[in-house]
Amino acid sequence: MAEGSGDSVARRTRGLDRAFEILEFLRVKRQPMRPNEIASEIGAPRSSVYELVNLLISHGMLDYQGGDGRVFLGRRLYFLGTAYAEQFDLMRECDRMLVRLAEETRETAQMCLLEGRKYTVAMMREGIRPFRISANVGELVPIPWTASGRLLVSHLTDQEILDLIPEEDFVRPNGALFPPADFIAQVRQAGRDGYFTFNSEVENFTHCFAVPIHQADGACIATLCLVAPREDGLRNRETYLQALSTAAGEISEKLGFHTDRTKRSAAG
Secondary structure (H helix, E strand, O other): OHHHHHHHHHHHHHHHHHHHHHHHHHHHHOOOEOHHHHHHHHOOOHHHHHHHHHHHHHOOOEEEOOOOOOEEEOHHHHHHHHHHHHHOHHHHHHHHHHHHHHHHHOOEEEEEEEEOOEEEEEEEEOOOOOOOOOOOOOOOEOHHHOHHHHHHOOOOOHHHHHHHOOHHHHEOOOOOEOOHHHHHHHHHHHHHHOOEEEEOOOOOOEEEEEEEEEOOOOOEEEEEEEEEEHHHHHHOHHHHHHHHHHHHHHHHHHOOOOOHHHHOOOOO
16 A cells, blocks of 8 residues: 555656646747647657646646647746745845846846756846847856856856856857866856956847855855946946946845955956
8 A cells, every 4th residue: 555655656746747847848938839749849748748738727827829729838827926026035136126227327137047057037127228138038048158157156166067067058159169167267257256247149249247146155146237238338347347246235135145245346
């Protein structure tokens, strides 16, 4: 009897894992898909995917879209996300800081995180400019392509960084190899400076600024960023870094991180 009970628990666990895999897959794809397409993409049996899709629809976690059997993330997930945002202080504080940064600098402000082995923009406030600079919130990007990436892995050892980042992610958007040793050297320098800036690897007309948000143990759990037209970014470098450092420092202190590193600016 105990053995049968254990098998039942194992099956439910596998079912939960597969259900979360379906939700995460649709989040990354960002488009409705048919259950048979989902099964093919994630390498799962069609029968189990159809069963789980029907279960997720019945609970409002998925909804039909398009009238041809395609499904996408459901409305109930929105309410779960809203409840999460209301209770998670980091997200609320970052949103407040992004509004402040966008108003102060007129540039696009972002909060960025690691999502598994990739980088993503988690929140964004667009700047007040005649043309639009923005990014797709939630899109997964190779860590070495980003200014934030240097800071988000700065608490890891060299080997942990190499284990985290897939080898193919050290290939730049233009096809050139970014030597891992050079990336690690930049990570260490960014950790010492308390910020990182560079001309975007993805948008050739922008300059990116990133400053770390530290939790109590000193690990960088997120970054605050500004994305500006290249000429404006270089001209206002000191001002932008000071605004970012002040904002990130305030959030870090609320998370229990107390050190003068949160007060560094470009002159630091």
